[in-house]
Amino acid sequence: MSGAIRIAPSILSADLTRLADQVRAVLEGGADWLHVDVMDGRFVPNLTFGANIVAALRKLTDRPIDVHLMVVEPERYIDPMADAGASVCTFHPEATIHVQRQLAAIRQRGMLAGLALNPASPLALVEDVVSDLDLLLVMTVNPGFGGQSYLPAATEKIQRARALLQARRSRAFLEVDGGIGPETIAAAHAAGADTFVAGNAIFGSPDPARQVRELRQRCAVQV
Ligand code: DX5
Numbered sequence: 433m434s435g436a437i438r439i440a441p442s443i444l445s446a447d448l449t450r451l452a453d454q455v456r457a458v459l460e461g462g463a464d465w466l467h468v469d470v471m472d473g474r475f476v477p478n479l480t481f482g483a484n485i486v487a488a489l490r491k492l493t494d495r496p497i498d499v500h501l502m503v504v505e506p507e508r509y510i511d512p513m514a515d516a517g518a519s520v521c522t523f524h525p526e527a528t529i530h531v532q533r534q535l536a537a538i539r540q541r542g543m544l545a546g547l548a549l550n551p552a553s554p555l556a557l558v559e560d561v562v563s564d565l566d567l568l569l570v571m572t573v574n575p576g577f578g579g580q581s582y583l584p585a586a587t588e589k590i591q592r593a594r595a596l597l598q599a600r601r602s603r604a605f606l607e608v609d610g611g612i613g614p615e616t617i618a619a620a621h622a623a624g625a626d627t628f629v630a631g632n633a634i635f636g637s638p639d640p641a642r643q644v645r646e647l648r649q650r651c652a653v654q655v
């Protein structure tokens with residue numbers, strides 16, 4: 433893969449007692465997007481942020497805010513996220529009955545529309561809506577928590593996802609999320625990912641800005 437890549441720090445792993453400082457640090461390091469993990473305690477066994485955090489982040493930056501909805505009935509969150517200033521809105525296809533309707537609703541609200549696939553969820557779940565997608569997120573861990581290890585089987589799935597997008601002449605972003613760090617990002621990039629979420633690797637470091645730069649550099653490494 434060549435071309436532009438995006439690094440999207442996940443604030444799930446940030447020190448929330450000093451969120452603004454942490455966000456400024458990653459922006460200074462060149463973070464392209466900010467990734468916000470919205471969990472409802474139902475779709476995943478954890479509870480995190482709502483639209484109020486997106487609105488707070490929007491006051492800190494003009495850069496895209498990438499909302500990852502790990503919730504049942506994502507349709508209930510589309511308007512609140514748009515109103516709060518989200519730029520990208522991604523949900524899981526198992527979480528709603530009318531997937532295409534929600535993708536269209538997200539675009540209608542001026543956001544980029546994304547679908548996320550769990551490790552066990554097949555690419556077939558998105559095949560019939562590729563033209564409705566601005567982003568495809570291949571989960572490289574089971575969603576719910578930061579700090580988990582990259583699942584090696586994901587690399588081949590990223591390759592198949594890239595092949596699907598190419599076959600359909602889709603220009604959707606291909607994002608990966610979970611266990612992305614200096615040791616795993618090059619393989620995901622070589623497999624065809626172009627947008628990289630990282631939580632623990634960035635905010636678990638004493639120098640988050642440097643880690644953003646490091647991750648970007650690692651994408652230039654041949655694997
Ligand atoms: C996991 C979330 C991820 C998480 C990634 O459910 O979707 O965005 O923050 O964290 P790391 O990079 O620590 O695996």
Ligand code: ZN
Pocket residue numbers: 442467468469500609629
């Ligand atoms: Zn995420």
